[in-house]
Every structure is written in structure tokens, then in C-alpha cells.
Amino acid sequence: MPVPGPSISLRELSRDYGTVRAVDSVSLEIPAGALVALVGLSGSGKSTLLKMINRLVEPTSGTIRIGDEAVDSIDAHVLRRRIGYVFQNIGLFPHMTIARNIAIGLELAGEMTGRDERIAQLLDLVELPQEMASRMPDQLSGGQQQRIGVARALATRPGLMLMDEPFGALDPVTRDNLTEQYKALHQKLGLTTIIVTHDMAEALYLADRILVMEGGQIKADATPAQLLSGNVGEEAEALVAIPRAQAAHLIALGKQA
Numbered sequence: 001m002p003v004p005g006p007s008i009s010l011r012e013l014s015r016d017y018g019t020v021r022a023v024d025s026v027s028l029e030i031p032a033g034a035l036v037a038l039v040g041l042s043g044s045g046k047s048t049l050l051k052m053i054n055r056l057v058e059p060t061s062g063t064i065r066i067g068d069e070a071v072d073s074i075d076a077h078v079l080r081r082r083i084g085y086v087f088q089n090i091g092l093f094p095h096m097t098i099a100r101n102i103a104i105g106l107e108l109a110g111e112m113t114g115r116d117e118r119i120a121q122l123l124d125l126v127e128l129p130q131e132m133a134s135r136m137p138d139q140l141s142g143g144q145q146q147r148i149g150v151a152r153a154l155a156t157r158p159g160l161m162l163m164d165e166p167f168g169a170l171d172p173v174t175r176d177n178l179t180e181q182y183k184a185l186h187q188k189l190g191l192t193t194i195i196v197t198h199d200m201a202e203a204l205y206l207a208d209r210i211l212v213m214e215g216g217q218i219k220a221d222a223t224p225a226q227l228l229s230g231n232v233g234e235e236a237e238a239l240v241a242i243p244r245a246q247a248a249h250l251i252a253l254g255k256q257a
């Protein structure tokens with residue numbers, strides 16, 4: 001078994017933007033190896049919460065620990081090499097080959113030994129053919145580019161992956177495939193993953209724990225089974241109602257056919 005990714009601990013974490021409190025005194029324990037989905041309506045504070053963990057955004061107050069280290073005691077560049085970060089429209093460097101895009105983190109860290117083997121291994125891991133290494137980003141589909149984004153994030157062997165709507169811009173079939181493959185990868189590598197998504201159906205399928213955010217606060221913290229069985233608060237119920245209604249609608253349509 002691989003060594004599990006780190007545990008994460010947030011203590012009374014807040015972030016203000018002027019008069020807007022984007023994240024409001026969040027306290028949370030995420031055990032090593034968890035796959036946690038952060039869901040909520042637009043503007044509820046999901047991205048801000050995620051970005052405080054890798055110090056892309058600094059908290060107004062509160063603390064974050066990864067394992068037993070406070071993140072503000074770790075140099076931001078060192079910290080980001082230890083945390084994989086994947087976001088929507090991954091932003092591959094257009095003038096660099098796929099190989100260089102994947103290895104950019106290794107290059108920045110001066111870890112050039114075994115670089116080519118590592119690129120080959122990462123392409124395998126995200127199930128892309130080796131010949132893609134020499135292509136340019138605009139020669140890949142959107143789904144393939146997002147896979148490269150995942151490979152790039154994994155290059156420095158982080159234990160923690162932060163993913164912000166990683167597959168949000170893709171068609172539903174590609175999105176489902178990548179979600180499924182990412183879940184397998186998370187398990188295989190023993191990662192800790194926090195994934196932000198708008199899509200409750202995706203969260204229910206993917207995560208072993210779902211956090212529902214509203215107004216900068218965590219309004220529900222439950223397993224998919226608990227969310228589906230109800231009684232975890234109106235904010236969670238409103239989000240679960242959407243895939244439930246869609247499923248009922250499809251079943252009704254099927255009966256008419």
C-alpha cells in the first residue's frame with residue numbers, strides 16, 4: 001500500500017475581501033487518505049477555502065495544518081510542490097511540449113534526473129499514449145488537456161491534491177470518465193484529495209465525504225449515504241434535490257416512450 005496523503009486541519013479559518021466575508025470561521029478535520037468534495041452555490045466560498053490551503057490566498061485569521069505542520073511556516077513554493085493543484089481550463093503553457101508541461105514542476109525544483117521516465121510513467125497513470133509527449137497542447141482535446149493537468153499536478157509526487165472544478169468545462173461523458181479514473185488514481189496512490197464541484201451528482205459518486213458550503217460556512221458535513229437519506233440540513237437537501245429531480249424526470253420520460 002502507498003503511504004497515505006497527509007491529514008488536514010483547519011481551525012477557525014476566515015478570509016475577508018473588503019467587507020465580504022468569503023470564508024467564515026471554518027473548522028475542519030480531514031483524515032489522511034480522504035476524498036472530500038466541497039459543494040455549494042456560486043460565491044459560497046469554495047475556491048477561497050481551497051486556495052488558502054496552498055497559500056494562493058492568505059487567511060484573514062485562523063490556522064491550517066497539513067499533517068503536523070502549519071502551512072504558514074512552510075515556504076509557499078516548497079508547499080506548492082508538495083500539493084498538486086488542478087483547476088478548470090488547466091492553462092498548459094501553449095509554447096511548450098506536453099512533456100515539458102508535465103515536467104515543469106520537476107524543472108522548477110531542479111529535479112531533472114529520471115525526468116523522461118517520470119513523464120512516461122505519468123502519461124501511463126493518466127491513461128494517455130506515450131506519443132503525446134512530443135505534441136503541443138493545442139493538438140490535444142479538452143479532456144486530454146485536463147488529464148495532462150492531472151499528470152502535471154502529480155509530477156512532484158504530492159500527497160495532497162486540491163482540485164477546483166477540474167473537469168467542469170468538459171462534456172458529460174468525458175467528465176464522467178475522468179471522474180471515475182481520478183477516483184481510482186486517488187485510491188491507487190493513497191492521496192488525500194479535496195475537490196470543489198458545482199455538481200452534487202458528481203460529488204455523491206466521487207467522494208467519501210461531502211461538505212456543503214453556504215455564505216462561507218460549512219452547513220453540512222456528511223457521507224453520500226447520509227446526504228441521500230436526508231436530515232442533514234436544508235442547504236444540502238436543496239442541492240441533492242437537483243440530481244434527484246433529474247433522475248425522476250428521466251425515469252418518467254422513459255415510461256412515456
Ligand SMILES: Nc1ncnc2c1ncn2[C@@H]1O[C@H](COP(=O)(O)OP(=O)(O)OP(=O)(O)O)[C@@H](O)[C@H]1O
Pocket residue numbers: 017020021022040041042043044045046047048049198
Ligand atoms: N479576489 C477577490 N476579490 C474580491 N472578492 C472576492 C475575490 N475572490 C472571491 N471573492 C468573493 O468571495 C466570495 C466567495 O468566492 P469564491 O470564489 O470563493 O466562491 P465559490 O464558491 O468558489 O464560487 P464559484 O463556484 O462561482 O467559483 C464571493 O462573494 C466572491 O465575490
